[in-house]
Amino acid sequence: MAIIPERYAPPPTARETEIRLVGAARAYGRDQEVFGQGERCDFVFKVASGAVRTFRILADGRRQISEFHLAGDIFGLELDEHRHTAAEAIGEAVLIVARRVSVIAEDAGNQTALWRRAAADLAACREHALTLGRRSAAERLAGFLLEFAERTGADAILDLPMSRQDIADYLGLTIETVSRTFTALQAEGLIDARGCRRVRLIDRRSLQDLCE
Amino acid sequence: MAIIPERYAPPPTARETEIRLVGAARAYGRDQEVFGQGERCDFVFKVASGAVRTFRILADGRRQISEFHLAGDIFGLELDEHRHTAAEAIGEAVLIVARRVSVIAEDAGNQTALWRRAAADLAACREHALTLGRRSAAERLAGFLLEFAERTGADAILDLPMSRQDIADYLGLTIETVSRTFTALQAEGLIDARGCRRVRLIDRRSLQDLCE
DNA sequence: CGTCGAATTGAAGTAATTCAAACTGTGTGG
DNA sequence: CCACACAGTTTGAATTACTTCAATTCGACG
Numbered sequence: 001m002a003i004i005p006e007r008y009a010p011p012p013t014a015r016e017t018e019i020r021l022v023g024a025a026r027a028y029g030r031d032q033e034v035f036g037q038g039e040r041c042d043f044v045f046k047v048a049s050g051a052v053r054t055f056r057i058l059a060d061g062r063r064q065i066s067e068f069h070l071a072g073d074i075f076g077l078e079l080d081e082h083r084h085t086a087a088e089a090i091g092e093a094v095l096i097v098a099r100r101v102s103v104i105a106e107d108a109g110n111q112t113a114l115w116r117r118a119a120a121d122l123a124a125c126r127e128h129a130l131t132l133g134r135r136s137a138a139e140r141l142a143g144f145l146l147e148f149a150e151r152t153g154a155d156a157i158l159d160l161p162m163s164r165q166d167i168a169d170y171l172g173l174t175i176e177t178v179s180r181t182f183t184a185l186q187a188e189g190l191i192d193a194r195g196c197r198r199v200r201l202i203d204r205r206s207l208q209d210l211c212e
Numbered sequence: 213m214a215i216i217p218e219r220y221a222p223p224p225t226a227r228e229t230e231i232r233l234v235g236a237a238r239a240y241g242r243d244q245e246v247f248g249q250g251e252r253c254d255f256v257f258k259v260a261s262g263a264v265r266t267f268r269i270l271a272d273g274r275r276q277i278s279e280f281h282l283a284g285d286i287f288g289l290e291l292d293e294h295r296h297t298a299a300e301a302i303g304e305a306v307l308i309v310a311r312r313v314s315v316i317a318e319d320a321g322n323q324t325a326l327w328r329r330a331a332a333d334l335a336a337c338r339e340h341a342l343t344l345g346r347r348s349a350a351e352r353l354a355g356f357l358l359e360f361a362e363r364t365g366a367d368a369i370l371d372l373p374m375s376r377q378d379i380a381d382y383l384g385l386t387i388e389t390v391s392r393t394f395t396a397l398q399a400e401g402l403i404d405a406r407g408c409r410r411v412r413l414i415d416r417r418s419l420q421d422l423c424e
Numbered sequence: 425c426g427t428c429g430a431a432t433t434g435a436a437g438t439a440a441t442t443c444a445a446a447c448t449g450t451g452t453g454g
Numbered sequence: 455c456c457a458c459a460c461a462g463t464t465t466g467a468a469t470t471a472c473t474t475c476a477a478t479t480c481g482a483c484g
Contacts, residue, residue, distance in 0.1 A: 388472090
């Protein structure tokens, strides 16, 4: 098949695409549940401030964090009637809460935005799957730090809102392995971990190389 | 916040949702590339017969298969201008090839279908991430066999189109571990592997229990 | 029946886990 | 203001699930 290039406007990047979402603000405390697995999904959320984790858990408690949601991110919109994932505030957080029906029952423009959002999340999830399936602990952590830096637009100093346990459950590792890997990256001079929530990226290029 | 249940029509399940897709049929041979990572994504595909793998690869060749696409499945629709994933026919396959623009530049109805498809894929990808991050080899393989059985509507006998290497790269394992795990599941009487492409599910309940 | 790629099996090695102890830093009460 | 408590983190030692490397064995096809 001849692949014939054709022109179309480059789509806006993931996080620029705006879904119209109107609702009330609500404050959540540390580790407070936003919604649980199996609940009806009648609401959609947008992070006004703070951070949220969405995750799936197995019966024996093993947890896989799907995503961390930071200020500006929309989350909690699922296809199914009931939730496949759960969500909790990581620290103090303020969320905009909107009715699901007000978001999905809209015009074609919003439908397109909806699709863009899902497609961007899907691409990110596939990248995450590659990390979980095929990368080493050091590669996972390096990738996580760079991803976080990019998302927050941080220069070199990162203030991580999440605990080591959260990072471990995001990266498919144990808390001990995450901790040891932080230590190792520091020993190699790639990062400077000043306190467990603050990290300075020293050698970004080497971190990048780690993730290929 | 009071969670007020509200009624809305249950959405059709993932694979029922039809995206209008018109295009020409094209035959692919074993392991033939459908598209590569980085290529422009001007086309969308639907499997008429056979099976396709989509995957991401790292610079050193490590591969993570994102999905297996079977008859009726649509794939290859990405948000970005360039492909983040690659696709290859697993065996002989016939695909319907449609222009991307003919799919995304449509009415609200199709936009909704587009979103449903992406949302369903996203839910599946998150489940996959849970598997890759948190499940053991036996749990992964049991889950894979059950997922395949459900998707193909097979009663007990499965005819797997993909090799052990494909399964390994889908499950984030090595080919040897997959092979050993097949042997182990057989030894425990959960499956009967008659030839490496044909599997009979004997104790579905126990397989289900393995995945929780 | 022989060939060749794919799959299985075996033995040794290793990255990450598990279990356990020590440390750190932050908030609290004396 | 210091000592204490405690939750989170780091470090250490032992274990293990999975990988790696190396032979076989299987099975499809000429």
